[in-house]
Amino acid sequence: xxTPIIELKQVYRHFxxxxxxxxxxxxxxxxxxxxxxxxxxxxxxxxxxxxxKIICGLLxxxxxxxxxxxxxxxxxxxxxxxxxxxxxxxxxxxPYASLNPTQTVADMLSYPLLRHKLAPQRxxxxxxxxxxxxxxxxxxxxDFIEKYPHxxxxxxxxxxSIARALTTQPSVIVADESVSMVDVSIRxxxxxxxxxxxxxxxxxxxxxxxxxxLAKYFAWDGRIGVMYLGRLVEIGRTQEIIRDPQHPxxxxxxxxxxxxxxxxxxxxxxxxxxxxxxxxxxxLPPGCSFHPRCPWYVQxxxxxxxxxxxxxxxxxxxxxxxxxxxxxxxxxxxxxS
Amino acid sequence: MSLILPPDIVLKxxxxxxxxxxxxxxxxxxxxxxxxxxxxxxxxxxxxxGSGKTTISLALIRKLPxxxxxxxxxxxxxxxxxIKDVLELSDRQLREFRWNExxxxxxxxxxxxxxxxxxxxxxxxxxxxxxxxxxxxxxKRALSLLELVRLDPERVYDAYPHELSGGMKQRTLLALGVLxxxxxxxxxxxxxxxxxxxxxxxxxxxxxMQRQLDFSIIFISHDLSLAAEMADxxxxxxxxxxxxxxxxxxxxxxxxxxxxxxxxxSVPTLEHAQDLLQSxxxxxxxxxxxxxxxxxxxxxxxxxDTCSKDSPPLTDDVGGxxxxxxxxxxxxASRKARV
Ligand SMILES: Nc1ncnc2c1ncn2[C@@H]1O[C@H](COP(=O)(O)OP(=O)(O)OP(=O)(O)O)[C@@H](O)[C@H]1O
Ligand SMILES: Nc1ncnc2c1ncn2[C@@H]1O[C@H](COP(=O)(O)OP(=O)(O)OP(=O)(O)O)[C@@H](O)[C@H]1O
Ligand SMILES: [Mg+2]
Ligand SMILES: [Mg+2]
Numbered sequence: 023x024x025t026p027i028i029e030l031k032q033v034y035r036h037f038x039x040x041x042x043x044x045x046x047x048x049x050x051x052x053x054x055x056x057x058x059x060x061x062x063x064x065x066x067x068x069x070x071x072x073x074x075k076i077i078c079g080l081l082x083x084x085x086x087x088x089x090x091x092x093x094x095x096x097x098x099x100x101x102x103x104x105x106x107x108x109x110x111x112x113x114x115x116x117p118y119a120s121l122n123p124t125q126t127v128a129d130m131l132s133y134p135l136l137r138h139k140l141a142p143q144r145x146x147x148x149x150x151x152x153x154x155x156x157x158x159x160x161x162x163x164x165d166f167i168e169k170y171p172h173x174x175x176x177x178x179x180x181x182x183s184i185a186r187a188l189t190t191q192p193s194v195i196v197a198d199e200s201v202s203m204v205d206v207s208i209r210x211x212x213x214x215x216x217x218x219x220x221x222x223x224x225x226x227x228x229x230x231x232x233x234x235x236l237a238k239y240f241a242w243d244g245r246i247g248v249m250y251l252g253r254l255v256e257i258g259r260t261q262e263i264i265r266d267p268q269h270p271x272x273x274x275x276x277x278x279x280x281x282x283x284x285x286x287x288x289x290x291x292x293x294x295x296x297x298x299x300x301x302x303x304x305x306l307p308p309g310c311s312f313h314p315r316c317p318w319y320v321q322x323x324x325x326x327x328x329x330x331x332x333x334x335x336x337x338x339x340x341x342x343x344x345x346x347x348x349x350x351x352x353x354x355x356x357x358x359s
Numbered sequence: 360m361s362l363i364l365p366p367d368i369v370l371k372x373x374x375x376x377x378x379x380x381x382x383x384x385x386x387x388x389x390x391x392x393x394x395x396x397x398x399x400x401x402x403x404x405x406x407x408x409g410s411g412k413t414t415i416s417l418a419l420i421r422k423l424p425x426x427x428x429x430x431x432x433x434x435x436x437x438x439x440x441x442i443k444d445v446l447e448l449s450d451r452q453l454r455e456f457r458w459n460e461x462x463x464x465x466x467x468x469x470x471x472x473x474x475x476x477x478x479x480x481x482x483x484x485x486x487x488x489x490x491x492x493x494x495x496x497x498x499k500r501a502l503s504l505l506e507l508v509r510l511d512p513e514r515v516y517d518a519y520p521h522e523l524s525g526g527m528k529q530r531t532l533l534a535l536g537v538l539x540x541x542x543x544x545x546x547x548x549x550x551x552x553x554x555x556x557x558x559x560x561x562x563x564x565x566x567x568m569q570r571q572l573d574f575s576i577i578f579i580s581h582d583l584s585l586a587a588e589m590a591d592x593x594x595x596x597x598x599x600x601x602x603x604x605x606x607x608x609x610x611x612x613x614x615x616x617x618x619x620x621x622x623x624x625s626v627p628t629l630e631h632a633q634d635l636l637q638s639x640x641x642x643x644x645x646x647x648x649x650x651x652x653x654x655x656x657x658x659x660x661x662x663x664d665t666c667s668k669d670s671p672p673l674t675d676d677v678g679g680x681x682x683x684x685x686x687x688x689x690x691x692a693s694r695k696a697r698v
Contacts, residue, residue, distance in 0.1 A: 233627075280584035280585055282611070283628065298509075
């Protein structure tokens with residue numbers, strides 16, 4: 023097996039909030055393979071953006087290691103470090119993204135090219151700006167090159183920020199979709215363009231979203247990682263997870279989502295949670311963090327031991343799940359239901 | 360007014376047009392919009408951001424911002440066989456109309472609570488401003504509504520807003536919205552920016568409430584799945600106009616307008632295997648100077664010269680399913696060819 027392009031090993035991250043310590047990520051292990059489609063999903067506050075920032079080196083870990091092409095990024099210095107920072111870019115997919123209102127599209131794209139000396143001289147820079155706009159489908163280029171952000175639609179602004187991330191010729195892009203990103207048509211257009219970029223530019227894309235249907239579309243041939251309260255609870259091939267989710271949380275999520283099809287959505291069976299309250303990160307329950315809400319909770323097991331990701335005993339696939347009853351085989355899981 | 364409406368129509372919007380006055384020109388946010396709302400039914404307004412959904416709903420309760428101007432149309436409201444035009448209500452009648460007859464829960468309204476007042480004060484104040492001063496009775500009704508939205512009634516009634524999560528606040532607002540037993544409830548993006556499981560809880564609660572309290576709903580959403588799940592009828596809004604209107608199954612399984620079709624083919628599903636999705640090219644028009652003819656024509660695969668010249672009327676082709684398109688036949692043919 024080839025070296026993963028990015029690997030997180032036992033990554034923890036906490037923040038201080040007043041006198042409290044907030045554990046935002048716990049024991050995250052992910053190996054991102056070169057050119058795979060990987061999607062991180064989960065509800066608000068589960069730690070997706072924090073994971074994205076850690077992947078890009080924008081945020082240090084509190085514990086654990088991040089490797090880029092096999093090298094611990096904490097050990098990178100000088101050129102090596104600069105190369106890593108250029109190679110791994112994050113795009114916040116927010117329609118109200120902060121593009122500098124006083125800069126034209128050409129300014130925004132040429133600045134990083136000049137700063138990192140990525141294009142020879144003035145003429146080379148403009149040539150490259152045109153190529154970038156062409157890559158993100160802002161064509162004809164002439165219509166966009168001199169525009170200011172307020173003259174662009176939300177979707178067009180998004181394309182400009184993608185083009186800006188591409189100036190440094192990254193090999194990994196973390197695309198972090200915010201909840202405020204609402205227009206379906208624009209979202210799909212952007213996603214398709216990024217999927218295209220993978221093939222044209224050899225970039226690996228990690229897509230972060232709260233929308234499982236969109237995750238399914240993006241990572242159909244790749245993997246999905248489901249996060250809950252700072253931990254990965256299930257990770258594996260998208261098609262398996264969508265068809266036959268293993269972790270109770272993933273099952274509940276998939277059953278809860280309405281479908282854009284009146285008959286299907288109205289006949290869908292919803293799994294009821296034991297509790298709708300989401301625990302606060304500062305008051306995480308002992309054992310499995312999902313146990314107070316889990317419909318298959320097993321007393322004296324789930325509230326005692328913290329489950330780790332593993333392939334369940336009875337499983338015919340390689341999907342990893344963090345659930346003790348599942349891990350121990352069907353007897354306990356049945357007993358619990 | 361010698362008006363007659365069928366008895367099951369609670370609201371009839373007739374040829375409504377609204378502009379926003381701005382320095383750069385008039386924003387034509389609502390253009391000749393007409394629709395009806397039937398007793399006990401849920402109507403969804405769907406469309407992209409900026410298409411004018413919120414503007415329509417604000418007009419219904421006359422809460423438009425100051426720079427808005429209603430340039431034409433009527434909003435007829437019927438209760439007990441009495442019909443009134445909302446646009447002609449006096450200030451006093453209007454106050455009564457809002458909440459008593461037609462309550463609205465605004466977009467992003469989780470932040471609408473006054474942070475220094477406990478929830479019970481907000482219920483009491485609302486009741487009081489409509490002449491209901493018996494606190495014990497208000498409390499009794501409030502607690503039963505909080506229970507209906509599946510909250511712990513006593514705890515929530517005595518809480519400050521910041522003690523509640525986003526989903527709890529949204530449910531409390533729904534309870535507050537129906538406190539005075541309105542006939543119509545307008546919900547602007549009721550689940551947007553909420554988590555999946557919270558969205559599910561809100562949808563279930565809304566269904567329960569509607570079944571038990573028997574009101575009509577107008578809800579606005581960019582989320583087609585929500586419309587599929589909750590609506591009886593769906594209206595597609597594009598550039599300030601209703602371009603398609605019909606029963607929910609007609610809209611989802613047999614759309615007649617290329618824009619609705621485009622929206623539907625751009626949403627991923629969980630049910631199907633790999634989706635074949637297609638985004639709608641281009642972006643929504645500038646509403647200060649919208650395109651001539653059909654406003655969708657610059658983005659439409661079926662458009663021809665007619666479309667750029669003449670604006671298609673919203674017509675009824677097949678019993679109650681209306682679309683504003685010159686080339687519905689082309690859409691149908693292309694869909695048939697693909698199957
Ligand atoms: N700098 C910080 N200081 C304190 N807490 C933080 C900080 N950054 C994030 N958090 C907390 O960490 C948790 C995870 O945040 P994160 O932004 O990673 O979530 P997310 O999964 O991206 O959520 P969303 O879907 O809402 O974007 C949240 O509870 C958040 O409040
Ligand atoms: N006070 C205002 N002054 C000027 N223009 C306005 C005002 N309010 C809204 N508009 C414009 O009117 C149009 C319709 O806006 P509206 O808020 O009704 O859309 P919407 O469909 O609710 O959008 P969203 O999904 O983003 O909430 C938009 O072009 C918007 O920019
Ligand atoms: Mg985030
Ligand atoms: Mg709106």
